[in-house]
Amino acid sequence: MQEKITKQRLLIKALFTTTMLFIALYTSAQTYEFENGTRTNSADIQNCDSCSGKIVGNLGGNSSVSTNVTVSAAGWYNLQLFYCTGDPRTIRLTAGSATTISIPCDPSGGWSTAASKNLSVYLNSGTTTLLWDNTISWAPNLDKFVLTPLSSSSLQTIAFGTNNSIVYNLATKTYSVKFNGATVITNASAYANSDQQYLSGNFATAVYSSAPFTDNIGSGTKHIFTLSGNYTLGMQQIFYTYTNKEYVAVQVVLTGNGSNCYRMSPLTSYQVTPNFGTGDTRAVFVPYDNDAWIRYNAYTLNSADFTASEVTNIYNNTNRKSLVIGSLEHTKWKTGITVSGGGASSAYVSVIAGWTKQEITRDKRGHGWVNVGQTSCPSPKVMLNAGDDWRTGFEEFAQANAALQPKYIFDWTAPKPIGWNSWGAMQTNINLTKVKAVVDYFHDDCPAFKTQDNTLFIDLDSYWDNMTDAQLAQFVTYAKSKGFKAGIYWAPFVDWGKYNRQVEGSSYSYNQCWTMVNGSPLELDGAYAMDPTSPGTKARIKYFVNRFKAAGFEMVKIDFLTHASIEADSFTNYQIHTGMEAYQEGMKYLVDEINGTMLVEAAISPNLATGPFAHIRRIACDAYSSISDTDYTLNSTTYGWWQNQIYDYLDADNVVFGNVSIGQNRARLLSSVVTGAITSGDDFSVAGTWKATGQNLLQNDDVMDAARNDMHFIPSDGNTGNSAATVFYATHNNVTYVAVFNYSNAATTNNISLSRIGLGSGTYNVKELYSGTVSTAQGTLSAQLPQADAALYALYDGPILSTPGFNWGIAATNYIFPNPASTTFRIKFDHTISGPAVISVYDISGKEVSKTSLVAEDMISSEIPVNNLAKGVYVVKVSSADNKVQNFKFVKK
Structure with missing residues (x-):
């Protein structure tokens, strides 16, 4: 019996040992x-x-x-x-x-x-x-x-928005993010590079606390996970949840003496799975600036392997659901968002504050150190935002950027700027005679090409210094005498000479101002970068801005600003250690010197960090007349239009008509209408087909009415890779404008679903604004385009004349301007008027409501008062001494 018990015990012991070995094997x-x-x-x-x-x-x-x-x-x-x-x-x-x-x-x-x-x-x-x-x-x-x-975790759940939450694992120091109840980001960690790399998961303990906060976006709760142990420094992972916002901002902070960093990540996750369902899932590469013909690219998620600058958007183009991940602050860090697709619905994503790459950020060295000598070093706040429309997600990101980094420059309260720039075609051949001839062209031959406040910006680009200061002042005076505003160009942070000499307006030498990288001056785009913090650079800014002010310029285009954001060996201001810190100092100084006297347009510049310092920004640079130029600029508009929430206006660079086909001319002009402000670029001081093209296209009142309106076009689809979308649309005063492009060398037919552009199932009146062709559409708008061409449609529900803001059927050679008008208008005739003319004004019922006589000034009438007319649409009848009768439509606003 004892032997039997002993055998049973031995068997049990053996089974127990085997079990424990099995458990040990699979739990260690x-x-x-x-x-x-x-x-x-x-x-x-x-x-x-x-x-x-x-x-x-x-x-x-x-x-x-x-x-x-x-x-x-x-x-x-x-x-x-x-x-x-x-x-x-x-x-x-x-x-x-x-x-x-x-x-x-x-x-x-x-x-x-x-x-x-x-x-x-x-x-x-x-x-x-x-x-x-x-x-x-x-x-x-x-x-x-x-x-x-991983050991059993202690989870801390933080709710935000509607059915959204952060689930933080106190054991692993990782977090997951749920949107609408579904996990979208899994097991995200944080790190910071200082004297060593600090990994959130390697800290011994994490303690949760919370506190209320308020920033420029709004108020909410700041959720803080304080990490300690195993390192000499501490770390905080912080989540900002906003009242009445569906998004969250995340941040990592290294704490303790010597916590300055050169690289940080508040979010690195191997499993970002938005789970959009079936369809075309994309991730957008966003460039750092608009230089060197760089393009945005909407990669299929499976093939995505890039680092975007500051923000990316992972979205389904079919159902438009999206996830936006992007930095909201750009005063100290350059931030990259690495996306590596794991499949059609999964990606590795890492947000890297302290990211540089020569082909993108133009830097030739690593990122500088942040918060040197301080006891904490925070990353930028990073937005995580999932939504039902990828376009809305981008716009919400831009709005949050504008809120956290508000305008430093003065508010622009005048209407949308429209103008001409010499670099489009005149380029190096600027002189006083030529630029005065351009003024005459717009005043005499193309007077309907104006802003809503009846002016035009005439901007002298590079090589304006072909003229003396006295000639520049003469040009400004002449432009003003014609009702226009004069603009000028300057690159405040570059040295084109690249040799040592005295800096204008100072006792400094240029070699004291150059930005040094790896021991040598940094050359980019053929010029040396200048240290924005150098007193010599600042003295030069003061000198040139004072020259512009003295001449009376009311607009300045500033260029090659990326040079001011370069990571350097050191800066003259020894308290500054990063390119973005230097950029902030230089741009603030420039804006302070301008002191509210000029409209400011930025050309080559960082996409987001320039927002506080300019009214207008070029969406893409170095485009001219061809259909490929239109595709290039509209690629940036397709995936970067949302920057119109950061800047007052965007523009699509020079609209040059040149000698290319009329279809390419229409497309080039329409690219600017879609992007924002129009900058004409032909040399109108010399004869050429572009003069007649300008008179035709720039005075098409329907197209120009759409251009002058304060509305924003958005792409219908975002599945075009590094090319441009073919359809954009916007709605203003109950009219939906649809811009359609054909970038190819063959005729196309584009059948556009009206529901895809936000319209219902009813029947809509349609007018193509270039040709004036009127039709109807229900369910689908069929746009048939010749090769390399474009069309702009207005869709509206109701009779034509009830559509606010439209002036239908105006000829290109004779017209009323401005139109609409509130106080007075003038008439441009298609032939010289000799002697008196009778002006009769009729309302839409045919009743004569006003009658007056005038004497025409060659082909332009004197001003005709309309103060006493009620708002509405009128027909203006002109009976001249030569017995010729002309009729016009006019809108009183």
């Missing part, structure tokens, strides 16, 4: 060597001296490796991946039937030098196959991975 770290996995195609086993054994190489394309892992309990596991690579590469991981995740791998130091990184994966109990591949490009060599179960 497990190491898997990749050379023991299953390889496909060209994947092979290679030697590696610094690895745990062999490595698997030649991964990528159709070559992969898979490993089976077994765990006893479903849950989250830490996966430490060991890899080797000599350049940045990406490996993708698919765990069973789970969504594929993308794992970017920084260079490890060589192809046989191992490095590691940690990520979280969810595994079901039992055996799961982990597939490692990269179907798009080459992958790193793989050594091994170590799986460790």
